Amino acid sequence: MKLVLSVYTLLAVILAAGKWYGYCGTGNAYCGQGCRAGPCNSSPGNNGAKVTDIVTDALFNGIINQAAANCAGKRFYTRASFLQAAGSYPSFGTAGSADDSKREIAAFFAHVTHETGHFCYIEEINGASQNYCDPNNRQWPCVPGKKYYGRGPLQLTWNYNYGAAGRSIGFDGLNNPDIVARDPVISFKTALWFWMNNCHSIITSGQGFGATIRAINGQLECNGANPNTVTARVNYYREYCGQLRVDPGGNLRC
Template sequence: MMKVSVWIILALALVDLAIVVNGDDSEKTVVKTVNGKKVCKRGWECLDWSEYCCNETISDFFQPYQFENLFSKRNTPVAKAVGFWDYQSFILATTSFQHLGFCTTGGKTMQMKELAAFLAHVGCKTSCGYGVATGGPLAWGLCYNREMSPSQSYCDDFYKYTYPCTPGAEYYGRGAIPIFWNYNYGAAGDALKEDLLNHPEYIEQNATLAFQAAIWKWMTSVKKSQPSAHEIFVGKWKPTKNDTLAKRVPGFGATMNVLYGEQVCGQGDIDAMNNFISHYQYYLDLMGLNREDAGPHEYLTCAEQAAFNPATSSPSASS
């Protein structure tokens, strides 16, 4: 399982090296110039030299009370993952990705918007809310940490030479943005250095790992020729002519497209798509941002976008 103690020891060792103070000794920033470019380390959240570590870290603008506000019903008796998800596990998970730009790209408004967008996907995919649920249907994110009634084992023999299914293992949906299928567990395990192919159950046993897998999915391209959801959202993706013809434009809508394709996108104004958008706008509100910050409707929606990965094109187009 995760080497959490090692990270904590390294974080404490770096505290005394800080040279630029930002109020909290645990969040001191160390700055240097490499090839004319400013790079930083910043506290235990941003331990690797990176231009992104020169910005605020997530805990600077996202506090435990905000996590509680966004996911206020996750520990109610009817929730299916009571006691599993918590703020500390989320922040610890982000330390593997903040130096890569996860919610540390751009100014504070962009950082907060990306966090709201990512958590909107999390909240929507793990919600057990419904129309008349107490607190409203958007307050029930992180209700689940696993698929409750799997219809299959999600073993695809197409990948038997790269990510063969382990006898007895079940690759049903688990996590904050659920992972399905042996090849996705295998790829996530390779990236996170965890044996998820043989032990997919680790995802539902460790909240930090579950959040890490979701962030990995947000930060990673499905195919090398395509952008990640992160690149789309922070403006690092420049649509090609084919993207423009397919009506794919940068924004929250295209993050739905690259993650879920035609399950959500290209079908007009459907509930499945609007539910993600509603979560995003709700989280923007709770984080103190204006809904206008989300951009015009064409950036919010993917109603008319052709899928990046049509379901018939490749097995890897699956969730």
């Protein structure tokens, strides 16, 4: 018997073949794990924004130039190292609308400014005296003699964060946590790794800057725990939103 394909059946076969042979399109029929570029359902959400155009020399230098000349971070953090690190996270600053991109970048640098004192600090003050080891975490066990205190732009802390960040980025976070304070690109990558895993979806979905404070340091600052630090973060966020000419939105506090 001769097989006759309807137009719709033929179209379905063509679409399925496109997926199986690795050709990604923009519709659901093309997208999924079989595509060479990976799942592409989120691709239309990319708004074409370029982090390099938003994080200008003026924005970056306007932050770091406020640090004292003798700050260790002043010779460590650079816009070039940030942009190199950001290249590993293509969704950072490019999701949602153009204003969403600006708000995300403003939020990221607001927290970085607060955590590092305008890029002054590479390591947590008196961090070596703190014990950030969770002995109950068997996936990322603490290595004797190693300290997992805050390092980098968002002050990466705890053994489980060092271990997971290291695996994702490509360094031995448990045995060599000090590299976060020695290699500026890895340092920025740890900050972006934490951001993308804990804050990116919050700010791009419109939950507000306050929700990112809760994700970063909620137990110590939110619900009245430390309103002064919350205010400091919010003020930086407003300042950078102003520079980027974007409305900061609502829900700024936590």
